[in-house]
Amino acid sequence: MKNLKLSAPPMLAAASVALFCASTALADDAPNNSLRLGSYSVFYHTSADDISGPYVPPGVNLQAENLTTLYAAYVRRLWSRFDVELALGYPPLAKIKGLGPTTVGSVPYNNVEVSSARWISPTLLLEYRFLSEDCAWQPFIGVGVNYTTFYDRTTTAAGNAAFGGPTRLSLTASVGPAATIGVGYHVSGPWHAYASYSIAQVKSDLTANTAGVVRTTNISFGPQTLIFSLGYSF
Amino acid sequence: MIKILKRSAILLAASLLAACGGSASSTTATVSVSTTPGTLSVNPPFRIASLDAATLQAALGATAAGVQLLQLTGNPVCGVDFYYLKFMTVGGAREMTQSSGALMVPTGAAPTCSGPLPIVEYAHGTWTNQASNIADITDPSNTEGALIAAMFAAQGYIVVAPNYAGYDISTLGYHPYLDAGQQSGEMMDILAAARTALPNTFTHTTVGNGKLFLAGYDEGGHVAMATLRALEAAGDPVTAAAPMSGPYALEAFGDAVFFGKVNLGSTVFAPLLANSYEHAYSNINNDPAGPIFSSAYPNAQAQLPSTTPIDTLFAENLLPLTALFNSTTPVVSIPTQPGLSAFLTAALAVPPIDPNNPLNPTNLWHAGFGNPYLINNNYRVGYAVDAAMHPDGAVPAPQPGVPLAMTKPAQGLRQNFYLNDLRNGPWAPTVPTLMCGGSLDPTVYFSVNTGTMAAFWKADPYVLPALDVDPHPPSAPAGLFAPIQVAFQTSQAQLFAFYQTPAGGGLSPAAAQQKIVEGYHVAVSPFCTLAARSFFSQF
Numbered sequence: 001m002k003n004l005k006l007s008a009p010p011m012l013a014a015a016s017v018a019l020f021c022a023s024t025a026l027a028d029d030a031p032n033n034s035l036r037l038g039s040y041s042v043f044y045h046t047s048a049d050d051i052s053g054p055y056v057p058p059g060v061n062l063q064a065e066n067l068t069t070l071y072a073a074y075v076r077r078l079w080s081r082f083d084v085e086l087a088l089g090y091p092p093l094a095k096i097k098g099l100g101p102t103t104v105g106s107v108p109y110n111n112v113e114v115s116s117a118r119w120i121s122p123t124l125l126l127e128y129r130f131l132s133e134d135c136a137w138q139p140f141i142g143v144g145v146n147y148t149t150f151y152d153r154t155t156t157a158a159g160n161a162a163f164g165g166p167t168r169l170s171l172t173a174s175v176g177p178a179a180t181i182g183v184g185y186h187v188s189g190p191w192h193a194y195a196s197y198s199i200a201q202v203k204s205d206l207t208a209n210t211a212g213v214v215r216t217t218n219i220s221f222g223p224q225t226l227i228f229s230l231g232y233s234f
Numbered sequence: 235m236i237k238i239l240k241r242s243a244i245l246l247a248a249s250l251l252a253a254c255g256g257s258a259s260s261t262t263a264t265v266s267v268s269t270t271p272g273t274l275s276v277n278p279p280f281r282i283a284s285l286d287a288a289t290l291q292a293a294l295g296a297t298a299a300g301v302q303l304l305q306l307t308g309n310p311v312c313g314v315d316f317y318y319l320k321f322m323t324v325g326g327a328r329e330m331t332q333s334s335g336a337l338m339v340p341t342g343a344a345p346t347c348s349g350p351l352p353i354v355e356y357a358h359g360t361w362t363n364q365a366s367n368i369a370d371i372t373d374p375s376n377t378e379g380a381l382i383a384a385m386f387a388a389q390g391y392i393v394v395a396p397n398y399a400g401y402d403i404s405t406l407g408y409h410p411y412l413d414a415g416q417q418s419g420e421m422m423d424i425l426a427a428a429r430t431a432l433p434n435t436f437t438h439t440t441v442g443n444g445k446l447f448l449a450g451y452d453e454g455g456h457v458a459m460a461t462l463r464a465l466e467a468a469g470d471p472v473t474a475a476a477p478m479s480g481p482y483a484l485e486a487f488g489d490a491v492f493f494g495k496v497n498l499g500s501t502v503f504a505p506l507l508a509n510s511y512e513h514a515y516s517n518i519n520n521d522p523a524g525p526i527f528s529s530a531y532p533n534a535q536a537q538l539p540s541t542t543p544i545d546t547l548f549a550e551n552l553l554p555l556t557a558l559f560n561s562t563t564p565v566v567s568i569p570t571q572p573g574l575s576a577f578l579t580a581a582l583a584v585p586p587i588d589p590n591n592p593l594n595p596t597n598l599w600h601a602g603f604g605n606p607y608l609i610n611n612n613y614r615v616g617y618a619v620d621a622a623m624h625p626d627g628a629v630p631a632p633q634p635g636v637p638l639a640m641t642k643p644a645q646g647l648r649q650n651f652y653l654n655d656l657r658n659g660p661w662a663p664t665v666p667t668l669m670c671g672g673s674l675d676p677t678v679y680f681s682v683n684t685g686t687m688a689a690f691w692k693a694d695p696y697v698l699p700a701l702d703v704d705p706h707p708p709s710a711p712a713g714l715f716a717p718i719q720v721a722f723q724t725s726q727a728q729l730f731a732f733y734q735t736p737a738g739g740g741l742s743p744a745a746a747q748q749k750i751v752e753g754y755h756v757a758v759s760p761f762c763t764l765a766a767r768s769f770f771s772q773f
Contacts, residue, residue: 211280
């Protein structure tokens, strides 16, 4: 009994590995490249300084609306258990809403969509898989760098009304750290399914120019993303 | 495998390229590079604020002064959009410059708040603060902007009002103060710019309906009258005009001051005038009598307008508070004219104090003398001699028709007054014109200015009898504007009583009266403006 008790944990571990991991011979054949495609849900945790500049009442701020877009990534195996991922999303239309007073003057502001911008936000991640490649489940973590640039910046009619006229927006590009945690599952053959959760630091200086009147703020978008994707290895 | 890899790389690159290639940004206003006077520099103009009628009423009702204003103007019928106009004009030396001002556009569902509406062009009073902006309704110190918004725009008039060159964004470096040609030109320029802007505002169907009214107070009274003259000369139709408390008869007014009737605020007005006229005519700083300003205030000419508060300029002895002239009376000595010399010496004496009658204006005039003082005696004597040689028909004793000097004065400053006196030339209004003021005004004398112009245009059927909102016995409130006269006198009586209460400072009757005098010129403004609106509403 004593021996049995002592040997039970190694047996369970062995059974567990047997459930999720194939022979090492299979791992050696694992392809070096994969492409992933899926959905990319972005949950913003916006924090911004109040907008400053001429004719702006106190407390006028901005917030970004959550969104979902297409996720695409290329992953390259570097060494055993180490991958590098270049993640992209289809440039989504991020909607910016007013945050602050109900009205600016008599113009509705709080929670009113005032502007929008598309952004492209490639993230380069170095990922570490906890288990060998012959395992069906592949939990991983990663760290890297995110670059975000904004384009198609527009203000809505409501935004123009709040800002005092047709407004030109500019948002500086952002470079910041990114991190991810997730898990992959070997579905069949070259196909894998993935779920991951990522965070990145995206900070931008926003400048609004309305008929020569310039107002500014600094925005930290604080995006947290949930990704579900299907990967093809080759 | 390599093919797929290449394809994926291409897809990623295409995605990036799409992002970069599509980097169109949102639009903003068109900025004009034209320097042609009257050009709207930024189109559409920036809207500083949009207040609906209820919000405007609530904002005004939040202060005691606002409540009093609403009692006069009535509650807003319309909301008001406050636009900030930037436009091109010319300075006093004909130099090209940019200026700014306000376009206030009525808004709202009431039928009188949209579509074609009458335009009121308003000229503001003397400002010392270079940074002032009459369009900025968010600035609590912008009381004149609030007045015209509540009085006109909130009642269905489009309002156009310049800040004047030298203020706000203007880089002119001086203000062409009481320069009739420049200021009327600037009024015409902002009017042209406003007409350009109106179809491009948020309420683009609200435009002028062809009716144009002119109004202005204090300096703006002079500007409004000069603008009426300029618009008539240009053939631009004006419906009616209401110049208020303006220094229209500048030569007569200047003579009155130089002969000792020193007005309240003269130590502010003198530097503004000197700076303006030196730029326009180059005849202030090279006067044969020497410098205009004393060595105690060597930089007086360049002090105003300023971003430094006027009280700070006084406190730091950069300008005197009241001492315009030297308290030591100059002895005038003109060879071969001992009689005239004696007359002028007596005329330039310091007015005596009347301790028994605080209301005697000589007490105010007396305060205009001191040491240190602003204007040198030599300069004052030179002016006085010129006044004796080229007498004005209104001062010191009004002559029939109260005409300007028969010939152009020789002394620089007085020559400039002559040129900018609105009696100069054959012009008389050919549209209904109502002048308004207060008879006890210690800042811009009513009788010397409004009274003189009324007498000068006595035969002009378009010039209505001048309105004195503060008639005193033997006159009494009467006629169409009697309620306004009664309201003004009642408000003054209430204020006098208030100053003697603990909340008002617990002043003695004499001190309370002093406060009344100090605030009189400003106090008249909303009552005359109400009279102007009542007058305009008849057309």
